[in-house]
Amino acid sequence: MASRLGSASSRLLCSRTVRIGNVELSPIGGLPALMPSPASLRGVAYSDSQHALEIVQWLMKKQTLRQDAMLLGSHPAALRQLVFRFAELTEREVEVVSISRDTTESDLKQRRELVGGGSVEYVNQPVVEAALRGRLLVHEGIEKAKRIPSSTTCSRIARWLLRMGAF
Numbered sequence: 001m002a003s004r005l006g007s008a009s010s011r012l013l014c015s016r017t018v019r020i021g022n023v024e025l026s027p028i029g030g031l032p033a034l035m036p037s038p039a040s041l042r043g044v045a046y047s048d049s050q051h052a053l054e055i056v057q058w059l060m061k062k063q064t065l066r067q068d069a070m071l072l073g074s075h076p077a078a079l080r081q082l083v084f085r086f087a088e089l090t091e092r093e094v095e096v097v098s099i100s101r102d103t104t105e106s107d108l109k110q111r112r113e114l115v116g117g118g119s120v121e122y123v124n125q126p127v128v129e130a131a132l133r134g135r136l137l138v139h140e141g142i143e144k145a146k147r148i149p150s151s152t153t154c155s156r157i158a159r160w161l162l163r164m165g166a167f
Helices: 050-064 076-090 105-109 126-133 153-163
Strands: 002-004 017-020 023-025 094-098 110-114 120-124 136-140
Touching: 017 050, 023 050, 050 076, 076 094, 076 136, 094 126, 105 110, 105 126, 120 126, 126 136
Parallel strands: 002 017, 094 136
Antiparallel strands: 017 023, 110 120
């Protein structure tokens, strides 16, 4: 049975398939801690506008084609809501990274942490985890970035992971 999200007033959700217009996608599933819970469980009244459904449908097309997608706009909270709605419907995991004026590209890759015995361990950051595990990535505050070439950061990190033999 397919889910039909044709309008804000007529929604039927089913865990088998999500369908918006002529685009159909099977949910992926993953770690519940990394997937947004449905808006109704969070106590949020959320209604899918036609514009929101068109964007989620476009994201579904991009996923079907195994292409990257980036949403940019003047309302970051609305864009984040769209990504979380897409993740909720398709049961995708989400990684969130906060960016400030002082964030550098190396801050997005790995962090050194001291572990027992005084040794150092490298820990992957959300951008790397998203690339390695096929998760959605939300950049919080990308408009504040001063030192990061934002349009190429993810592709640079993917190339870095390839050189490191991660894929």
